[in-house]
Amino acid sequence: MVKRLLIQFLKLLLFWILVFDFQRIMFSIHNWGKFSEVSIGEWLGAFYHSLHLDLATAGGLTILPLLFLCLYGITNQKWVKVSFYTLLFLEAVLVALVHSGEVNAYGEWNHKLTSRVFMHLGNPDEVVRTADYSMTIWYIVYAALELIFAWKLMRWFFRFEPVESTQKWYVRTPVMLLCYAVTGAISFILVRGGFQQIPININSAIYTNHPVSNDLSINSLYYFGKSYLLYNRSEIDEFMPKIDPAKARMLTEKLMDYPRQHDQLFLTNKRPNVVFIVLEGWAAEAIGTLSETKGATPNFDKLAGEGVLFTKVYGTSSTSEIGNSSIFSGFPGVPEVSISMQPEKHRKLRSLNQDLEDWGYGSGYMFSGDLKYGNIGGYFLDHGFDVVKDEKDFPSDLPRGKLNFYDADLYKFLLKEINASKQPFMQCAFTGSTHSPYDQPKTKGQNFTGNEADFMNSVVYADQALGRFMENCKKQPWFNNTLFVLVADHGHSTPSVEVPHNTAFYRIPLLFWGNVIKPEFRGRRMDVVGSQADIPATLLYQMGGNPEAYPWSKDLMNPKVPQFALHTIIRGYGWVTPRGNMTYQMQLKFFGEENFPEEVKQQEYENCYAFLTEVYRYYKEL
Numbered sequence: 001m002v003k004r005l006l007i008q009f010l011k012l013l014l015f016w017i018l019v020f021d022f023q024r025i026m027f028s029i030h031n032w033g034k035f036s037e038v039s040i041g042e043w044l045g046a047f048y049h050s051l052h053l054d055l056a057t058a059g060g061l062t063i064l065p066l067l068f069l070c071l072y073g074i075t076n077q078k079w080v081k082v083s084f085y086t087l088l089f090l091e092a093v094l095v096a097l098v099h100s101g102e103v104n105a106y107g108e109w110n111h112k113l114t115s116r117v118f119m120h121l122g123n124p125d126e127v128v129r130t131a132d133y134s135m136t137i138w139y140i141v142y143a144a145l146e147l148i149f150a151w152k153l154m155r156w157f158f159r160f161e162p163v164e165s166t167q168k169w170y171v172r173t174p175v176m177l178l179c180y181a182v183t184g185a186i187s188f189i190l191v192r193g194g195f196q197q198i199p200i201n202i203n204s205a206i207y208t209n210h211p212v213s214n215d216l217s218i219n220s221l222y223y224f225g226k227s228y229l230l231y232n233r234s235e236i237d238e239f240m241p242k243i244d245p246a247k248a249r250m251l252t253e254k255l256m257d258y259p260r261q262h263d264q265l266f267l268t269n270k271r272p273n274v275v276f277i278v279l280e281g282w283a284a285e286a287i288g289t290l291s292e293t294k295g296a297t298p299n300f301d302k303l304a305g306e307g308v309l310f311t312k313v314y315g316t317s318s319t320s321e322i323g324n325s326s327i328f329s330g331f332p333g334v335p336e337v338s339i340s341m342q343p344e345k346h347r348k349l350r351s352l353n354q355d356l357e358d359w360g361y362g363s364g365y366m367f368s369g370d371l372k373y374g375n376i377g378g379y380f381l382d383h384g385f386d387v388v389k390d391e392k393d394f395p396s397d398l399p400r401g402k403l404n405f406y407d408a409d410l411y412k413f414l415l416k417e418i419n420a421s422k423q424p425f426m427q428c429a430f431t432g433s434t435h436s437p438y439d440q441p442k443t444k445g446q447n448f449t450g451n452e453a454d455f456m457n458s459v460v461y462a463d464q465a466l467g468r469f470m471e472n473c474k475k476q477p478w479f480n481n482t483l484f485v486l487v488a489d490h491g492h493s494t495p496s497v498e499v500p501h502n503t504a505f506y507r508i509p510l511l512f513w514g515n516v517i518k519p520e521f522r523g524r525r526m527d528v529v530g531s532q533a534d535i536p537a538t539l540l541y542q543m544g545g546n547p548e549a550y551p552w553s554k555d556l557m558n559p560k561v562p563q564f565a566l567h568t569i570i571r572g573y574g575w576v577t578p579r580g581n582m583t584y585q586m587q588l589k590f591f592g593e594e595n596f597p598e599e600v601k602q603q604e605y606e607n608c609y610a611f612l613t614e615v616y617r618y619y620k621e622l
Helices: 002-030 040-049 051-074 078-109 116-121 124-130 133-157 169-192 211-217 220-234 245-255 298-304 320-329 352-357 373-382 407-419 453-473 532-542 598-621
Strands: 273-279 308-314 362-367 387-389 425-430 482-488 507-513 524-531 565-569 572-577 580-585 590-594
Touching: 002 040, 002 051, 002 078, 002 133, 002 169, 002 211, 040 051, 040 211, 051 078, 051 169, 051 220, 078 133, 078 220, 211 373, 245 598, 273 320, 273 453, 298 453, 298 507, 308 532, 308 565, 308 572, 320 352, 320 373, 320 532, 352 362, 352 425, 352 532, 362 373, 362 407, 373 387, 387 407, 407 425, 407 453, 453 482, 482 532, 507 532, 524 532, 524 565, 565 580, 565 598, 572 598, 580 598
Parallel strands: 273 425, 273 482, 308 524, 362 387, 362 425
Antiparallel strands: 308 507, 482 507, 565 572, 572 580, 580 590
């Protein structure tokens, strides 16, 4: 009895895997023209790389049918069998409807079916007028084919035979309930993707820099469900500040209107190698040269005295995936939105590696933890990074923390990766030892106590690892023609600023460093107010590029650049200018901080509201 249930459970999982793979075949046939640059091997790879996400989806779909399988182990009544078939078929209908819609929409949208469909369903006359007859016919055909396949497979896999047992029903009942608890727990583990700290997400199915192959690999129902949750969370219109759209556009255009040409060029040549170090959670208030907190960052402080340091740059949010998309795509933060989790939107943004690629640069990104968090890995693959590596690419026998391998080892592998790169290159590393649980190796100088002591002591370790890395870089033949860009992904609580309602919580370091910095610019401290989103325009202008593909990014080296920074807080936003700052929680209608002088307060409010609503409008239209 128990053995039969376990076999049926495995059959349920296999049933869904086969249904999903049949759908991939249907998708490929209908959209085969989009696979012109995809090899057969890569196409087949989608069926392998999809397994984790397929199993997660299958785990969720098995939970209710399993209940009826367990009930059938207690009673042989016909209604149990009918209920099982009915429920499983209804799930198959849902899966087929979602996927058939995706097959048809992909030709026009070039991305998987998302919550965007709800906007169209809200206007059914639009759907009727824009969908030609062939789309309707193909939708019905694919839905019918997938349902026929599912029905045939269902009838073949699940043949209910009478349960023959000498045990009484009151004995079988607790046994079956225990079996359901165990198999249900296994299903939940599958939904989560395992026991690892970060649950599974769409990144686990992304394996190439061809978006169509990744879209084939990503489970359609999982993606649609995730999109629906994001849709519910990111529809924040009712909480957005109220401002006339025409006025919002006018004020935003005025904010971004400044003469682009200037002579503040700090590079000795326009085509250096570029190395990005994205520093996990390095808050400005933790760094000696940027705050009153001394002793944690002597190596960074030394580098700051030799490069171009921006002292009033703010993280666009408080999470890593948003910080990364801002750094490389120049996109500001939007409350409750992680654009890296929405490939159908973030693929329409430009990324720095794409500009550098036009000049012959190779590109790589490395993290010693799990890049499926926030779909960071998927974001970089979708944007054409040549190499994207995370913890799976590190030797498994290395000592490591709970979340990731240590910064010292990350830098060793980064150096190895750079040395194997053809010049010019853009190589990027994302550190992790300053993230909780702060289980980095102990080292000298970790003498902080009191509030945020664990974080501060982790910064001590991370700073030492950074210093050793830079010393090793100086010995390499490519060093003299390399620009290093050091920037944090977001802020963090520090002994002086603990709460994320304060603007200072979001202030982060941004440093350009290397022998390619002209001598007259070394040690320069730039007190201009800006954000991570301003990095693309700033860097590209120094390299002689065109920043127009980054409409929200400002050139912070420009003496006439408008000074402001928009950032998000939990369910809210913040605004910083040389005249003051504020943070506002939209749902609670609460100012966490506000210190603009009365005579400019209304103007600053309107500028903030205008810029935020225009960024949000841009996001929704992507």
